[in-house]
Amino acid sequence: MTGTGGPPDGARGAGGPATLHDVAREAGVSVATASRALNGSARHVRAENVARVRAAADRLGYRPHLSAQAIAKGSTGTVALVVRDVADPYFSAIAAGVAAEAEAAGLILTMAVAGGSPERELQIVRTLRGRRPRVVIVTGSRIDGAGTRDALVEELEAYRTAGGGVVMISQRDLPYPTVTIDNGGGAADLARALLGAGYRRFAVLHAPAALRTSRERHEGFLAGLAGSGVPEPLAVETGFTRDGGYAAARRLAERAGDVDAVFAVNDVMAIGAMTGLRDAGLRPGTDIGVAGFDDIAPAVDVVPALTSVAVPLREAGAAAVRLALSNDATPPSLTTTVILRASTPPRRRPAESRPWATTS
Amino acid sequence: MTGTGGPPDGARGAGGPATLHDVAREAGVSVATASRALNGSARHVRAENVARVRAAADRLGYRPHLSAQAIAKGSTGTVALVVRDVADPYFSAIAAGVAAEAEAAGLILTMAVAGGSPERELQIVRTLRGRRPRVVIVTGSRIDGAGTRDALVEELEAYRTAGGGVVMISQRDLPYPTVTIDNGGGAADLARALLGAGYRRFAVLHAPAALRTSRERHEGFLAGLAGSGVPEPLAVETGFTRDGGYAAARRLAERAGDVDAVFAVNDVMAIGAMTGLRDAGLRPGTDIGVAGFDDIAPAVDVVPALTSVAVPLREAGAAAVRLALSNDATPPSLTTTVILRASTPPRRRPAESRPWATTS
DNA sequence: TTGTAGGCGTTATCAT
């Protein structure tokens, strides 16, 4: 109906949304001027025309077509975030940080949920690439041994060569800038804090070792115990979820006599575990200490309040966006903080009843 | 460097990502054929060529440029979700449902956080429109009296005339299909259940009445009490957050003698309130009943377990996507379920000590 | 300062 460069539609009333051409015509200027007036270096357009164009745009309810802009400029102002589960407080806290920082940088957030499946994660990253995002943030526990690793790296590499930023959160093993959380150090600190509080016989509720986050925390906890002469903690493998914690606690309760504190590798598990222990007739904090990791919001409202290792998750999300945007920055490692609460009260026990002490 | 329609870049090694033209050239077919082989009605392209094109695409790591597709097809396969706060379990549960259903429909999720500000919400919807999403879902409490209402409607109307679906979650007052949650009915059911359990003197912890969700639940609760002859509940206005609940509970504790159960209009508040009561020396569930609304995950792990009104939030998110996609469907109203737990144990009190009964 | 025209990657139309 019209030549190249001409207005795509004559009458806007019946057609789609107003285009830049409509605005230009309405304002009596060329498309180029309209474009410059609304977006580009506006310094080079006469003030009167700027006003005219702005008014026209306003009158027509014009919104720039971001896809068109993207295709013309070669880059879309979006940050793509891949998480395991939005409903999990761990990830939603990260997502909140990403959203805030993206917003501050004028970027739009697009989010995809991988649901813990490496295959799904790979597929997501694949299709997400079609969006040509400015930055891609992948979070969630990397799963060792998943056959998708190389394919994922290959895919992410394509982003990078396309000029996009790739950042990982808490996944040290992929060759990209990573916002790192000191899982091992935090867990070690916790272990020492618990030793200091008088606990000696531990159980660790952990997820399968293939889950890197779980493994790091587990190993960090053992490292923190090293040299204390305390007996080897009882390791209970279970799901990385509330129900996993609950089930493991019930199992654990049968040998409750052997342990005086249980460390669950995340708070969701720990909170489930507290309920599990209670359902098994044990009083968390009184009969047995309980500690978690992450310091999610409900930790303070659970009874007894949960001892945990605080992780600045929101900050992690924000840092990831900043890291992706300024590629010179050095990847931050976020420090964790042990927070002792009522679930692990100081434990005094008579010296003579310390069979473990004889080993050292 | 090339004419219109020609390959945009000669050597792909140094240039950007492979384009359809590259694939076509590599496969020795035309762009049109390549396009058809990869996306369009593939029925009309020879099997041999399909294979050839697929192979070429694979070899070159080709991904269709979604923005380009969007601009050519006129529609982007994205669903835009506007929430108040991702980190809030209420919204993250909804987001999870939206994400799952969007995924199932082959759509990409883009999310924006309004942070409880109507102005911000309006601005978000404005810029989001530039993406030309296939469906827009706005959730979060509508705030009565905000001057942005008309502007918001105008903006959303533009989506609709542009062929996009607009769906609200839990905001009955905007002229769009709405996935509705029976706040009033649920609260009334809860009130009756508490009456049945023997509670008589209530306090309601609510947010400012301008927050529609809060008001509906508050009013529903009163409606459920109507005719029971029970004294007018004590209304305590506070923030719609955990800390709001905590603070209100502490304030409330001073007149604890007057109430035997407190209803907080959401679980986050209720959980904060439980801690607040406890810090004030009252034992939730023993000295005073506590009930919330939403039945978020931590409700079962708090002690005593929190009585609440379950809302199918995930389902609400999923339903919103479905509703937007099939414009013939009638907007569902999701039913709520009262779940009595240990925070409101049955309360027996001697008949002679019922001063309130004298009023009926 | 403003306008012209070509290009961005894809799809759709129309011949062939």
Next chain:
DNA sequence: ATGATAACGCCTACAA
């Protein structure tokens, strides 16, 4: 079944 080529909406040299 396949191939040219004109949109799609916007940006940006280049010219004027």
